[in-house]
Amino acid sequence: MKKAVSLCVLVLCCCVAIGSLCTSSFFFGRELPVRNTMRTASSAALPSRGAAPSRETARPPLDTGDDALLLERAKEVLTSLSEEDYAALSQMVHPVKGVTFTPYSTVDPESDLCFLPDQIADAAEDKTRYLWGFRDGVGDQISLTIPEYICTYVYNADYLYAPEQAVDQVLASGNALENVREIFPEDRFVECYFPGLRPEKEQFDWCSLKLVFSAYEEQWYLVGLIHSEWVI
Template sequence: MKRSALLCVLALLLGATAGLLLNFSQLDGRWLLASNAAAATTPSTALLSPYTTVSSVDPDSNAPLLDAGNAVLAALKKDDIQTLSTLVDPERGVTFTPYSTVDPHSDLTFSPDQLTQAGANGTRYVWGYTQGKGDPITMTLPEYLDNYVFNADYTQAPIIGVDSVLSSGNSLENVRDAYPGDRFLEYYFPGQDPEVGGLDWCALKLVFRDVEDNGTYRLVGIIHSEWTI
C-alpha cells in the first residue's frame, strides 16, 4: 500500500511538472501543444498521458504561424510546387532535411525560383543518405516530397507542436540550434501499430522566419522525422 501511494504521488508530481512546462489546447479536434517562455530555451519531448496537466492556451496567439503552416500543408497535399515556392523565404530559401538532424553542409537549399524549376525539370538530386544503410537518397523533387515530406497526410495530424519537439528517435533533434531565432510547427502522428511498440510514429517540422518580426512568416526549413535504427 505504501509503495502504491508513493507511486501515485510521484506520478502526480511528474504531471504537475509537465504542466508547468507545456501548454495544451484543442484546435479543430486536434491537440495543440506549445512551449511557454520558460521552456522555450530547451527542446521538449512530450506525449499526452493521463498525468499531463492540461492548461489553457489561446490558439489565436499563434494564429499567423498556424495559418502559414496550413498554407504549406495545403500546397504539399495538392502537389502544388508553384504555390509552395511563393511561401518560401526569398532571402534564405528553404532547406530540406530527410531525417531529424539538420546538416547545413549536406541538406539541399532551394530559392523560390529554384524550387519551381526543380518541380518541372525532372532533375534527380542527392538529398542525403538513408539511415542505417547509408545509401544516397537520389530523387526528383516530387519523389522526395512524396517520400520524405508528405509521407502522411499531415493536414490530419492529431497533435501539433508549436515550437515543441513532440517525439524523437535516435537521431539528434537540433532544430533550435540549426534555426536560432526562427519558429517551427511539428505535425505529429503517434505510433499506431502496438506490435512495434509505437515505433511507427512520424512527424513533419515546418520552420518559419518571422519577417521583420511583424507576424509575416516565410518557410525556411522542412524536416522529416521518423524512428530510425
C-alpha cells in the first residue's frame, strides 16, 4: 500500500514538472519569443571562443584617376535628382563633409548651405524655407525649401541628358568667379552643360551643373552641387 502511494506521489510530481516545463515553453519558446537586445548586441560584438571573427567585405581600392568611375557616380547622382529620390541621393552624400549647395558659380564656404546625408534623406518632409543666398542681378533673397531649391538651382534642366559633359573642366562661365578648383583642390568634379534651353534666346539662357566628389572609404561621395547660368 505504501509503495502504491509513493508511486502515485512520484507520478504526480513528474506530471507537475512536465506541466511547468510546457508552460515555460509556451511563454518563452517559439510561441512568445523574448528578445534580449543587450545580449544580442554583446553576442554580435564578441565572437564565441574558437569562432573566426566576422569581417566586412572590403571594397577594392578606388582608382581616383579613372574618369569612367567618376562619370558613373555622377550618373547615379543625376538619376536620383531627376527622380526626386532624396533617399537614394542621401546615400551618395559625403557622410562627414555633407554636400554644399552653391546657387551661382562662386562657392562661398562661409555662406553656402551644407547638408548632411540624413538631412537630405528627410528633404521631402522638411518644410523649412532656408536662406540660400540672393538672386544674382536682382538681390532678392532665395528663400526655398530643399526640394524647391533643388528644382530651381540644381536640377533646373535635365542634366542627365545634357548635350555637353566634362571632367575637371569648366565648360561655361559668366560674370561670376569660377572657384571650384580653389575651394575643392583635392577633389574632382563633373560639369553638365546646356549651351541654351530655348533657340529664341540665342544661348543667352545657358546653364550648367557641377557635381563635386571627394574620395572616402574607397568610393566617390558628393560634396558640392554648383549651379551656373546666364544672368543679365
